[in-house]
Amino acid sequence: MRRIKLRHLDTLAAFMKTGSVTEAAQVLHTTQPNASKSLKQLEDFAGVRLFERRAGRLRPTPEAELLFTHAARLMDELTVFENLSLDLTTMAQGYVNIGILSAFSTALIPMAMERFNSQYPGIQVQVDLLDSDKIHSYVSRGNYDFGLVHHPEHESDLMTQTLKTASMVCIMPNAHELSKHRIILASDLAGQPFVTYPRSVPFGAAIFRSLSNEGVRPSNYLISNQSQLIRRLVERGRGVALVDHFSVWDAGEFDHIAVRQFEPRIPVSIGMIIPKRRPLSLAAQTFVNVLKDVLTPEALSPPGTPKSAEVGDGL
Template sequence: MASPDLKIRQVEAFRALMQRHTVTRAAQMLHISQPAMSRLIADFEERVGFALFTRQQGRLLPTVEANVLYTEVERAFVGLDSITQAAQQIRAMRRGSLRIAGSPAVALEWLPRLLTSFAREHPGVDITLLTHSSSTVVQLVASQRIDIGFIAEAMPHPAVRLDRLTHEPMRCILPAGHRLARKRVLKPEDLRDEPFVSFPLSFDARRTIDRVFVEHGVARQMTVEAQLSQTIVAFVAQGAGVALIDPVTASFAGERVAVRRFEPAIADELYLVSAVGSPASSLVTAFAADMKLALEKIKTT
């Protein structure tokens, strides 16, 4: 009596025998013994309720019913092969998606550079990069609309975890050819009465920078305010003044402005934001590792 309870190993044995034509070669294909192969075929015939093979002159020949059934089996195995291929691609990080959000300091130029390199190493991965304020990045991670985020200030949230990636000093940038560019390290006294491009007063970085100059009794010419580090770089490149910016932006600003160390050090931080209780995918883990390596290079410059 036929039973609908088919076992995958029996179906695999039937498929192998249809493809290899002899029990010996089919058994080799499945890495089992000939008796085991024969048993699987016999059990499969009992399950389906009709003969699948006839023996003629020492050869096994598929019945008409077997050929019809084999067509359906192949359709099913095409799907299984697709699943296997997908699993292999996921394991090799050549399939999947990587959704990232970052605050402008890292998302406008630095993250695109890193993600372009990552995309070359992992073809087939869909990458999304969103640029938002730090608070919005945290909300996107908390709601799991993105995988990870990168922000320039700590913003605690019960649904996210913050991992500090850097605690590096800000850099001083000057127009190319500026008289102070000959110095390796600049101090507040060096910038006395210099036109200065600054962050808005509402920014923590602005208040910290201003406090350092007040403590050293140094006055600057506060000429321009801008929200984004990249905009500040553009102003400095045009000769609007000098500035202090985050080390990440400074790491690729050297093509447009002179970049120098500044003392006393004013620390700038970068945080990785991830959802609490949500395990990271292999793609997220790999990209986070790449980013940490890139940040190590910044520390040495």
């Protein structure tokens, strides 16, 4: 199947705008014979007479005028395509769609979004909060560039990568008596007002199992399945809590709560899942790189924590 060439449309556009084959050739930085040949090839392709010579000059027919109308539209679209390609390459515009667990929305992702937006203001970033099953399902369908979960499941249509492994940490109001401790033991929580996750979610089950193994039974506790609400209740003085460290990743920037290492250690990870059939775009990969920067080891230590007592592991 024959296909029209861009040079034919370029020559037609230049000729229609200048009214002269010679001037069209000059615009296109080619010779007059080459421009004439291109117009003849276009006419052969169209299968209808596009030009006629009158008074020694080549004149377009009505058919040529009609083709030029559509050619001009195509050339405009091509210009948009070229400009968009340049913008995508230079990160001047684009978009990133991410599905995440709500635990990452409290601190970690806002920190990454703030840093990314300051560097690439033309890139639109959309973040949706979903449960783990939906994140896996939607990412596998290609609805998101990537997803962030605690423990990525290996599936045939997904690529997985653990970005960081840390631990549950103990948080409390800054003036709380336990804030004087560098490490909080399970026994330290006995008798303390406690804010926690329900036993029905993995975090809650792990916390209650850990405390039970140490012979500790919290009393007077409030329960929520949202890390953000747990953090806010602690900030308002309603008790101490064990939370996913990633949900208080920005605690060093504020004075509302103290973050301390908890023992026995309860590991928690942040993992990324990517659809195998669609690799990360330049914008999405750049966002991931920014997120990895936010997850650097220097960001792991609670305020005042010595290096030897850092909460979490290396990448």
